[in-house]
Amino acid sequence: xxxxxxxxxxxxxxxxxxxxxxxxxxxxxxxxxxxxxxxxxxxxxxxxxxxxxxxxxxxxxxxxxxxxxxxxxxxxxxxxxxxxxxxxxxxxxxxxxxxxxxxxxxxxxxxxxxxxxxxxxxxxxxxxxxxxxxxxxxxxxxxxxxxxxxxxxxxxxxxxxxxxxxxxxxxxxxxxxxxxxxxxxxxxxxxxxxxxxxxxxxxxxxxxxxxxxxxxxxxxxxxxxxxxxxxxxxxxxxxxxxxxxxxxxxxxxxxxxxxxxxxxxxxxxxxxxxxxx
Amino acid sequence: xxxxxxxxxxxxxxxxxxxxxxxxxxxxxxxxxxxxxxxxxxxxxxxxxxxxxxxxxxxxxxxxxxxxxxxxxxxxxxxxxxxxxxxxxxxxxxxxxxxxxxxxxxxxxxxxxxxxxxxxxxxxxxxxxxxxxxxxxxxxxxxxxxxxxxxxxxxxxxxxxxxxxxxxxxxxxxxxxxxxxxxxxxxxxxxxxxxxxxxxxxxxxxxxxxxxxxxxxxxxxxxxxxxxxxxxxxxxxxxxxxxxxxxxxxxxxxxxxxxxxxxxxxxxxxxxxxxxx
Numbered sequence: 001x002x003x004x005x006x007x008x009x010x011x012x013x014x015x016x017x018x019x020x021x022x023x024x025x026x027x028x029x030x031x032x033x034x035x036x037x038x039x040x041x042x043x044x045x046x047x048x049x050x051x052x053x054x055x056x057x058x059x060x061x062x063x064x065x066x067x068x069x070x071x072x073x074x075x076x077x078x079x080x081x082x083x084x085x086x087x088x089x090x091x092x093x094x095x096x097x098x099x100x101x102x103x104x105x106x107x108x109x110x111x112x113x114x115x116x117x118x119x120x121x122x123x124x125x126x127x128x129x130x131x132x133x134x135x136x137x138x139x140x141x142x143x144x145x146x147x148x149x150x151x152x153x154x155x156x157x158x159x160x161x162x163x164x165x166x167x168x169x170x171x172x173x174x175x176x177x178x179x180x181x182x183x184x185x186x187x188x189x190x191x192x193x194x195x196x197x198x199x200x201x202x203x204x205x206x207x208x209x210x211x212x213x214x215x216x217x218x219x220x221x222x223x224x225x226x227x228x229x230x231x232x233x234x235x236x237x238x239x240x241x242x243x244x245x246x247x248x249x250x251x252x253x254x255x256x257x258x259x260x261x262x263x264x265x266x267x268x269x270x271x272x273x274x275x276x277x
Numbered sequence: 278x279x280x281x282x283x284x285x286x287x288x289x290x291x292x293x294x295x296x297x298x299x300x301x302x303x304x305x306x307x308x309x310x311x312x313x314x315x316x317x318x319x320x321x322x323x324x325x326x327x328x329x330x331x332x333x334x335x336x337x338x339x340x341x342x343x344x345x346x347x348x349x350x351x352x353x354x355x356x357x358x359x360x361x362x363x364x365x366x367x368x369x370x371x372x373x374x375x376x377x378x379x380x381x382x383x384x385x386x387x388x389x390x391x392x393x394x395x396x397x398x399x400x401x402x403x404x405x406x407x408x409x410x411x412x413x414x415x416x417x418x419x420x421x422x423x424x425x426x427x428x429x430x431x432x433x434x435x436x437x438x439x440x441x442x443x444x445x446x447x448x449x450x451x452x453x454x455x456x457x458x459x460x461x462x463x464x465x466x467x468x469x470x471x472x473x474x475x476x477x478x479x480x481x482x483x484x485x486x487x488x489x490x491x492x493x494x495x496x497x498x499x500x501x502x503x504x505x506x507x508x509x510x511x512x513x514x515x516x517x518x519x520x521x522x523x524x525x526x527x528x529x530x531x532x533x534x535x536x537x538x539x540x541x542x543x544x545x546x547x548x549x550x551x552x553x554x
Contacts, residue, residue: 112490112505112506113506115508116463116465147425147426148424148425148426148463148464149424149425149426149492151462151463151506152488152490152492152505152506153490153491153506158463158465159465162465185428186393186425186428186435187425188393188435188436188439211429213389213429213430214430214495215426215429215495216495218491218492218493218495228389228429229389229390229428229429229430231392
């Protein structure tokens with residue numbers, strides 16, 4: 001049940017972090033000229049900018065603002081640390097509202113040495129604490145499960161099953177999940193868990209890239225679709241079968257690609273998207 | 278339900294790969310003099326040696342030979358590749374028999390780009406193909422689930438649940454599982470899956486080390502117990518509650534520790550074992 005090949009770039013969204021060397025206005029202009037339909041904005045790309053004007057600039061370029069990356073990092077051993085995280089997430093909601101982004105992706109956090117069970121409790125408490133702000137701003141929140149290799153210090157939520165559990169426990173139309181093939185491709189439960197969040201209307205975002213062999217860096221060696229072992233098209237088929245019709249978001253952290261000419265890289269993204277997604 | 282602190286080294290087993298710079302006879306002498314009870318032998322440590330004599334040497338030093346590492350790597354895209362793997366695993370069984378090792382640990386294998394489902398089928402076929410030899414030699418086989426970050430090219434079996442499924446499907450008193458905290462610590466199902474394999478008498482081995490933050494190398498940056506985020510003692514408690522009373526095997530791949538004086542490192546292993554396992 002693989003998806004049909006993609007024939008245009010209207011459902012392609014590129015994250016600003018993917019072409020990190022480009023300032024957001026350069027990225028947006030190039031994405032738009034390439035016919036790319038969407039952009040996901042990383043908060044670092046907004047530093048020093050008027051966020052509302054930036055959102056208008058993106059829309060004027062016919063780009064759909066898909067989401068703001070990223071909130072989260074709720075767990076801390078001290079209550080003060082957890083409150084700092086909640087305050088920062090409330091600022092992220094304000095930024096998403098100003099930008100016109102309908103969604104914030106949450107990298108939920110973990111603290112080395114603190115039990116994952118405790119971290120997950122703190123994550124859920126954190127989401128509950130910011131939920132009224134999200135609802136008031138009309139900004140949804142997507143719990144993104146991260147690969148188990150990030151369970152030490154980035155996320156205590158490491159499978160889609162866990163993300164689904166939490167979204168269902170919170171049970172709000174403003175809280176769902178994000179599916180990223182890099183984090184989840186290996187999971188034998190992936191197809192059924194995608195169906196589950198689709199059925200519950202909790203499938204908010206779909207991120208794509210590839211897993212290279214060998215991978216040489218824990219953070220910044222992601223591959224372009226087609227370069228690695230992930231059957232992206234099959235997973236897209238599962239996501240579409242679950243009712244998702246949003247953007248396919250290319251999110252690639254790569255020291256290798258960031259050191260290339262970003263226009264050449266953007267061409268490769270288009271090819272990888274059309275032929276291997 | 279954490280385990281009781283360990284008060285001596287009688288149940289400690291060290292893998293030869295942990296102190297890789299030492300030839301096996303040097304490692305064995307030093308382990309024995311330290312009061313360590315067991316040794317797990319990696320096949321590379323036997324190169325050029327008379328295996329039967331080496332096994333006798335280990336027993337003469339009062340070391341229990343716990344297992345031979347490692348068999349596996351069954352999946353290949355071509356039938357000839359799968360047959361080569363089966364032949365190699367049969368040689369490993371001969372080596373284990375000659376050494377007097379009652380167990381072979383299986384790193385089951387994966388092929389980048391081949392579906393994990395297909396690889397798992399090939400793994401099960403491979404184990405079935407060598408099972409008569411294992412039984413005839415009196416050598417057990419332990420399916421070791423590997424961390425999902427190794428799903429591309431090292432193992433298509435990435436959770437204890439999957440390993441339990443396969444061991445139960447094969448349903449032989451010669452096939453069980455190995456639990457390694459490095460691979461499995463993050464899994465929310467770990468406690469219940471340990472109970473499951475204990476109940477089914479499939480829990481054959483217990484490997485310990487720690488997960489450092491940050492981890493800088495995908496293969497060779499494991500930590501000593503107490504250096505990272507894994508609650509080894511809690512997991513040992515689960516393993517013991519499941520009826521396991523075998524050795525606690527220290528398996529650490531570490532460029533950092535391999536570059537140290539191995540006698541100093543062995544002292545650190547003893548301390549980490551007694552205070553953080």
